[in-house]
Amino acid sequence: MGSILRDWQGFHQFPAATQSKLVELFAKLKEEGVNKMTILVMGKGGVGKSSTVNSLLGERAVNVSSFQSEGFRPVMVSRDRAGFTLNIIDTPGLVEGGYVNYQALELIKRFLLNKTITVLLYVDRLDAYRVDDLDKQIISAITDTFGKEIWNKSLLVLTHAQLSPPDDLSYDVFCARRSEAVLKTIRMGAQIRKRDFEDSAIPVGLVENSGRCNKNENDEKILPNGDAWIPSMVKEIVGVATNGKKSLLVDEKLVNGSESNDRGKIFIPLILGVQWLLVKWIQREIKKDIVKGGNQQLKLFAIFRRRLRVFSRTGGGRRNHWVGNGGPEQGRRAGRATGSAGLVVGLAGDFYNVTVHGCCQACSRQSAPSHDPYNKILLKR
Ligand SMILES: Nc1nc2c(ncn2[C@@H]2O[C@H](COP(=O)(O)OP(=O)(O)OP(=O)(O)O)[C@@H](O)[C@H]2O)c(=O)[nH]1
Numbered sequence: 001m002g003s004i005l006r007d008w009q010g011f012h013q014f015p016a017a018t019q020s021k022l023v024e025l026f027a028k029l030k031e032e033g034v035n036k037m038t039i040l041v042m043g044k045g046g047v048g049k050s051s052t053v054n055s056l057l058g059e060r061a062v063n064v065s066s067f068q069s070e071g072f073r074p075v076m077v078s079r080d081r082a083g084f085t086l087n088i089i090d091t092p093g094l095v096e097g098g099y100v101n102y103q104a105l106e107l108i109k110r111f112l113l114n115k116t117i118t119v120l121l122y123v124d125r126l127d128a129y130r131v132d133d134l135d136k137q138i139i140s141a142i143t144d145t146f147g148k149e150i151w152n153k154s155l156l157v158l159t160h161a162q163l164s165p166p167d168d169l170s171y172d173v174f175c176a177r178r179s180e181a182v183l184k185t186i187r188m189g190a191q192i193r194k195r196d197f198e199d200s201a202i203p204v205g206l207v208e209n210s211g212r213c214n215k216n217e218n219d220e221k222i223l224p225n226g227d228a229w230i231p232s233m234v235k236e237i238v239g240v241a242t243n244g245k246k247s248l249l250v251d252e253k254l255v256n257g258s259e260s261n262d263r264g265k266i267f268i269p270l271i272l273g274v275q276w277l278l279v280k281w282i283q284r285e286i287k288k289d290i291v292k293g294g295n296q297q298l299k300l301f302a303i304f305r306r307r308l309r310v311f312s313r314t315g316g317g318r319r320n321h322w323v324g325n326g327g328p329e330q331g332r333r334a335g336r337a338t339g340s341a342g343l344v345v346g347l348a349g350d351f352y353n354v355t356v357h358g359c360c361q362a363c364s365r366q367s368a369p370s371h372d373p374y375n376k377i378l379l380k381r
Pocket residue numbers: 044045046047048049050051052063064065066067068069070071091092093094159160161207208209210
């Protein structure tokens with residue numbers, strides 16, 4: 001699962017202007033005591049994740065596929081330059097057949113065990129005109145897997161950035177609108193409050209991986225706005241790495257007991273407490289009724305209490321127990337209501353029809369009057 005640390009050959013493939021800008025940026029990182037960066041690259045399938053990894057390394061380190069990718073596992077590429085280590089983790093697309101690929105996310109999470117993520121590159125395309133619910137679902141899935149904090153260390157990367165905007169929009173306006181739409185989706189999918197999100201704004205980096213990308217006089221790849229995108233992108237990455245927020249350590253706890261599951265657990269004592277109070281209240285009400293109702297109801301109460309104890313012990317699951325009264329008709333009504341919680345005890349008709357539903361399959365089919373399951377009790381008044 002690990003990767004071999006190699007000398008960064010691709011660095012020397014960059015034009016001299018790009019190299020000197022990168023050297024400056026890495027020096028800044030060293031000043032801040034950062035000698036190693038681990039960049040995680042995630043996003044939908046086919047948006048240009050692997051191509052971006054190769055562009056940033058200046059070499060063909062991972063496979064790029066024009067059609068459905070066959071790489072289903074994350075891959076880490078490690079490069080060393082003058083004592084600085086750069087790890088980039090390329091991952092499979094997070095969408096499979098129009099759905100979020102939770103299996104891929106699980107694989108990524110396990111692959112990352114004991115690794116510290118310095119920066120997340122969340123990749124999408126610039127030349128897309130809509131965000132939809134699936135985008136939101138992907139962000140939610142990433143947030144559920146790694147926690148909201150991952151967005152503090154993230155950078156939105158928009159590929160296919162060499163484009164002519166539609167209509168009369170300028171390039172900068174188009175980029176701003178598309179970035180805004182994706183960032184809004186991230187905020188909503190991650191359920192981050194608007195103010196918190198604005199306080200720690202996610203930067204945006206534009207990328208053009210195509211070999212047909214325009215170049216400037218220094219032979220650097222440039223965008224339609226004239227920006228040499230590789231050094232700009234690395235600058236944004238360095239900015240996120242040194243933004244003062246904690247890097248994400250993917251430890252055992254995160255991998256085996258997801259944070260989201262832990263979050264729900266704190267409500268268990270509260271739910272048990274409310275359940276206990278409810279049972280106590282029901283018992284008190286029944287006792288009151290018995291004092292009014294006399295001996296027959298005492299029998300009814302004794303039976304109900306036995307059932308109630310079973311209910312309490314099982315902690316009430318999806319199947320709830322019902323006590324219906326008032327003869328066959330109301331008993332049937334109670335039967336139909338199986339699946340909701342409730343209690344009806346009282347006097348009506350010739351029989352007490354006490355029906356504790358939901359204990360067996362047959363009980364949930366209470367339509368036939370002839371049906372008399374073991375937990376339906378008829379008491380002659
Ligand atoms: N024009 C253009 N094409 C790109 C760009 N980035 C990627 N492509 C092309 O898009 C296709 C998919 O690119 P990949 O880098 O394999 O995309 P991916 O996100 O890694 O795909 P999966 O691994 O399948 O999820 C390839 O044909 C790339 O050449 C870009 O910025 N501009």
